[in-house]
Amino acid sequence: MVSAETVILDQAGVGRALTRIAHEILERNKGSDQLVLVGIRSGGDLLAAELNRRIAEIEGEGVPLGTVDITMYRDDLAARGSLPVGKTEIPFQLDGKQVILVDDVLFTGRTIRSAMDALMDFGRPSSIQLAVLIDRGHRELPIRADFVGRNVPTARAEKIDVQFDEQSVPREVRLIKP
């Protein structure tokens, strides 16, 4: 059986969504003074870099940019085995910062739970806000996003695929039916 794929956001659509989110982040946080971006590997780190480019265009300069790998904080070692661990790079202090956690797709919320645990191990941010490109529903934890590119109702078995080009710029978002 061939699986059906629909493009739900094209390159221009992703670009517009990210530009809007950048504006919303700056508006809600009253500028970029205490702001830092932390992207979740892999996907969220690339989107965080894109957001920072837009913040730099608006504010004149970007904000500190980090990446977090949540493998060490997963809760499913027995089910998935030892997945490859990526590098976490947060080369700045988190204490007192307004952290924008960035991910590509918000689904069960478990990744975000893991990422927040990881951030807490690095310091005590004054706040953590969540920015995602796609919110597809099906939460298993009481977690919601502060900034959303697009809400996409999905069935559990469907997949969302965020694709990037060779320059790590998001190209399109596809919904894949099983």
Add this chain to the structure above:
Amino acid sequence: MAFGHKHILGIEQLSREDIQLILDTGDAFKEINSRDIKKVPTLRGKTIVNAFFEASTRTRLSFEIAGKRLSADTVNIAGSTSSVVKGETLEDTAKNIEAMAPDIIVIRHGHSGAPHYLAERVGCSIVNAGDGAHEHPSQALLDLMTIREHKGTIEGLEVAIVGDITHSRVARSDIYALTRMGARVRLAGPGTMIPPGIEKLGNVVVCRNMLDAIDNADVVMMLRIQLERQSKTLLPSLREYARFYGLNPKNIKLAKADAIVMHPGPMNRGVEISSYVADGVQNVILDQVANGVAVRMALLYLVSGVEAMETQQG
């Protein structure tokens, strides 16, 4: 690629891809050791027993810190204070440890093959922390991690290993690991300390003397003279050994200008390595120790995944 080893018994069993994955995982875990809060919850609820039936400071401490930084509960047994002194067999000791349901037993033992023997008899993961004159896999892996950190790659490097090759489990594991990753290994040591046929292990050459071995080398690895494993007949005197097989400010100049100097510790200063070299700018000996914690975290993490999946599937 998924890691498929429930036990780490030696480098011999590991493929190039396995070693690559362990080193990459070690690199990722290394960052934890520089945090203010040096702990992640990865192995929460796992129990690791460090059963050391032979003396060790560095390796035992390193495994213990590695386990604790991953949030596992680590318990240590030393041979000298265990029931072994009352005459209990290794198998009985292990079965008793197993009855308390640990997830991993890290074992150091004076007899080659002790970890293999246990792996066939107990259900949990076994990690070899040095068995007799056989293998010391975690030491070889931390050596590789340190070399890769300083040289960027292992492929194509010329690595000299100098000293008592016969009695050294470090040398054996390093030879397996280095040749598998594409390095060329040159060995040098007194004739009584070079095992016949060692060059059959792969891309290995036995040099006539130490100077040939370190000439233009990228890495110079000095082995500890193991006074406790020595019978007097192998070695006329330490002074003579130091003269022919000790690394000093003069002969180190034969190696490449950017060569690194390694030693698995504990050092016999003035015997296999002069203090000048041991403390010199080319030494990476303490980097080896630091990387030891990261690479052991990687090993504990990777075998845990295999063990946990096996347990869940029954």
